[in-house]
Amino acid sequence: MFESAELGHKIDKQTYAREEPGLRAALLDAQFELAQAGKFPVLILIGGVDGAGKGETVNLLNEWMDPRHIQTRAFGDASDEESERPPMWRFWRELPPRGKIGILFGSWYTAPIVDRVIGRTDDKDLQQSLDEIVRFERMLRDERVLLLKFWFHLGKKQQKNRLRELEKDPRTRWRVTKLDWQRFKIYDQFREISSHALRETSTADAPWTVVEGLDPRYRSLTVGKVLLEAMRERLAAHNSKQASVKAPPLPKTDNLGLLRNLDLTQKLARPKYKKDLEKWQGRLNLLSREKKYFRKRSLVLVFEGADAAGKGGAIRRITAAIDARHYQIIPVAAPTEEERAQPYLWRFWRHAPRRGRITIFDRSWYGRVLVERVEGFCDVADWMRAYSEINDFEEQLVDNGAIVCKFWLQTSRAEQLKRFKLREKTSFKHFKITPEDWRNRENWNAYEQAVCDMIDRTSTEIAPWFVIEAEDKYFGRIKILRTIVEQMGQVL
């Protein structure tokens, strides 16, 4: 991986002086075009060994281009708001929106590599992290993020010389810390493991560019040219308006039984409901106050279901049992402008709960494989890939201590009609029925297919789907409450 970055590449002064002004102007032009088009962001990762010119290069990029449209972020220790959420949360929150350039100094590679070098993890852990990274970066690619990864390298001798050099000069002495020398001692392990990590994650879509860090002129021109070429290529591709990639259609499944075989006749009489409600709300209340265990965990509830299936009512029976200070309901509607400028899952990541909290999603990230799929609001390829992206997202929530319960509320088509009509009559519920609801109703079969696919593809052991027979509201609500209590009890 590093062989050709130890050859002593050099660019002489004249060549640099000749090439730099043109490169600079071209980069500025490309940045302008990027902002004007506003169709994709550029994300630049900077990694590598100390003293190899990472900081200098980042500063230079900010100097060459318009720094007002570059977001440079360095990742030091996590803040407490960050450390109480899945590790990727801090990177998600710093993704540049479309039209902008983001430079990440340190990235999702830092922890996996460093943890392995100092022996905090083993080879299997590292491999798992790298697999996750590959999937994450594939998602970025699919979301049209232009991802560029630069690794600044120095041979062992070169690094030693470089650190000594910096130490000698009073103007640069501050840059060499004890930590740098400590890290130098484990140069060989660091080299071996990062070489492995780079190889595993150097995919066709997001290859690493290893830059020899010895000669400032060489590394500057190298990074500048790679960046320029990648931006130009993508801008040209964008202008030529490629046909969108068509994913193969899903094989026709006969799993409709999943919904159709439900016993929707199940009922609960009012007196029994009242009694059960008190019982399960009481238990939920107790569990939600289990400070000792719950402060290391969080609860994520996802509610999906056809219109008028009773999501709102079910949610109110849950919130009635818990303290308003501990939960947060996220009603998912159309994305805002800021959300539309980001990868699809960004608007859900921003609500990822801290430990000890409860977050209830009234509709969720599953919109992509339900309404967006059925109504054709996104490309086929987009909802096809959403299944695995969603699984990855939920896995990260669970790894961080979240208990994730997902509910699909099912009624019959006839019952839906009854409720629609009833609602149109009842005064204080009138807000729940819109022309869109009537339209969605027309697509009942398409939704049924989408729901079955969704459950098949995203009901995992760690984040299962619970299909709720919601024809009878009482029955549905109690089943939901009981399920939550059981899931929490199982984990806490």
Added chain:
Amino acid sequence: MFESAELGHKIDKQTYAREEPGLRAALLDAQFELAQAGKFPVLILIGGVDGAGKGETVNLLNEWMDPRHIQTRAFGDASDEESERPPMWRFWRELPPRGKIGILFGSWYTAPIVDRVIGRTDDKDLQQSLDEIVRFERMLRDERVLLLKFWFHLGKKQQKNRLRELEKDPRTRWRVTKLDWQRFKIYDQFREISSHALRETSTADAPWTVVEGLDPRYRSLTVGKVLLEAMRERLAAHNSKQASVKAPPLPKTDNLGLLRNLDLTQKLARPKYKKDLEKWQGRLNLLSREKKYFRKRSLVLVFEGADAAGKGGAIRRITAAIDARHYQIIPVAAPTEEERAQPYLWRFWRHAPRRGRITIFDRSWYGRVLVERVEGFCDVADWMRAYSEINDFEEQLVDNGAIVCKFWLQTSRAEQLKRFKLREKTSFKHFKITPEDWRNRENWNAYEQAVCDMIDRTSTEIAPWFVIEAEDKYFGRIKILRTIVEQMGQVL
């Protein structure tokens, strides 16, 4: 303040049973209308003594209305991201957008009252905090926030009985902690100081409603009715489309000299510029690395100036001197959808820097008193009140350790024309000139007046304006760099 809340108010069961369903339906209707109109948010503050039913009431409001459109936030200890910013930052980030209801459990009153009770502050500090609160709440009113403040009260004996009662019942025992009894010991001081605080902040626009907390039925109906009436009244006022309040015009000033008397002929020859640039950039670099001092402070730079006055060029000369990991540039353009749903300053508060960081605003919150004033993008009353709101905002930044430098870059009208024409010719600068720039140029005199007013009204000792003669770019840039270094040196 608390006299009539110690009378033992009670509502009997029948009355409650008769009134509750209607109140509930009406609240839900009002909430719906609020969401539909989307014109203002409702902000409910909950304060008072322990055991007086604060939590129960908040839960009840969530039960009565649609909890999906209520944001309940409790404020415990500040997170590190919060504690490194001005104290009000955590409240700003939780303000509900238009159309939503926000309930704050604990608020900007908590710290001033508690700090005074335990003797961490004196009467003068308290008074200052209360004054600031009054100004802050006036801003909320002017931003069309419907603010409702509820204080839950219990007499001393009543509180004692209440805590004992809660302790006896195994189902509520968990709610009484040692802290509650500790606080009970200082009941008298707490009563005295909160009574004073409430009186001082019970303004015509945002009066306190003191609720006797003894009887759950009484307190529930009281809060529900006050909330309902306030929402209805505001919704009606909104529907009747009142004429917007006209503020008195500013007295004609003759302070135009402020800009016109500038000596725009000041110049710097290139060799001297080169030398000076190196000198001041070097000093700025050193200062930005003064970890020991700077980690308790932050630097906020504000750049305003006519189009083509050289803001971008000046900013680049600053960023070239500091590490890209330490600064962030916020180019201020039109507000996003999420920003438009909030009070004006919200979109700047969200970028308030943590300690140790440098934030550079390329255009800023002064847009309101410049472009928005001149172009008539906001009401007269809105930009009139902006001066003092801005002063309050900057004072909070400075109190939190920020060094705030504001630059107005001035050129002559002729020089602007020259630069416009030059830019239209030069390839990689073409992005800087838009039809809007030409339009703004037509309003030169109106802008001049606005700038003079702005400087007069917002150049404070703690956050001064520096007017920069920017006719000669070299001269302007050096003056800016020198000013920053001087300001930092003075403070660090």
